[in-house]
Amino acid sequence: MFPIPVPIPESFYSVETEEPISTCLVCETPLLDGSTEYLIEKGYRRYENYDVEETVFGYALCMDCHMTMRQSFSDESKRRCQSYLSDHVDLPKRATTLLAAESADPEDWTRRCVVHDTPKADLREYQLLAHCRGKKMLLTHLPLLIGGPAIDDLARRLSDETLDDLGGFRDEHLGPSPELERDLQGPVLA
Numbered sequence: 654m655f656p657i658p659v660p661i662p663e664s665f666y667s668v669e670t671e672e673p674i675s676t677c678l679v680c681e682t683p684l685l686d687g688s689t690e691y692l693i694e695k696g697y698r699r700y701e702n703y704d705v706e707e708t709v710f711g712y713a714l715c716m717d718c719h720m721t722m723r724q725s726f727s728d729e730s731k732r733r734c735q736s737y738l739s740d741h742v743d744l745p746k747r748a749t750t751l752l753a754a755e756s757a758d759p760e761d762w763t764r765r766c767v768v769h770d771t772p773k774a775d776l777r778e779y780q781l782l783a784h785c786r787g788k789k790m791l792l793t794h795l796p797l798l799i800g801g802p803a804i805d806d807l808a809r810r811l812s813d814e815t816l817d818d819l820g821g822f823r824d825e826h827l828g829p830s831p832e833l834e835r836d837l838q839g840p841v842l843a
């Protein structure tokens with residue numbers, strides 16, 4: 654049954670090119686020829702008085718670079734992240750339910766915060782995470798949407814060392830931006 658490839662939704666496109674992201678943020682491996690699996694992470698912010706969403710960051714990370722990053726996390730952080738998620742959401746069950754729906758619309762994966770079930774429209778900040786291969790997104794336990802409050806919960810469970818590593822990753826690859834201060838970058842959920 655897994656995974657089901659679908660076209661990459663525009664919400665996961667590059668803001669600059671308005672096309673699928675074509676290279677890994679870290680090693681610059683080309684991603685769209687189909688031979689490499691990768692993750693896309695995007696952060697969004699909504700402005701309360703305007704019905705406007707802004708992309709705060711967005712990038713793709715090949716699986717090799719993702720593995721390297723994950724290996725840098727402390728065991729404690731990995732364990733706490735996993736238990737936070739498994740305490741709050743049954744990802745395999747969620748995927749089975751979503752895939753069993755007649756339409757299996759990829760949008761259904763990202764309508765609500767995966768942890769708190771808050772509708773996207775009620776979140777001031779959220780992040781999207783997807784697993785892709787070439788020009789296709791793979792429907793598995795990803796994609797998912799995680800809201801600002803759940804990101805904060807998760808960040809509180811990470812060790813200082815891991816938070817420093819993630820901050821270093823952010824500064825090195827995404828550039829310093831006051832917009833990013835509070836956000837937790839890096840696909841810690843994949």
Ligand SMILES: [Zn+2]
Binds near residue numbers: 678681714717718719
């Ligand atoms: Zn890479």
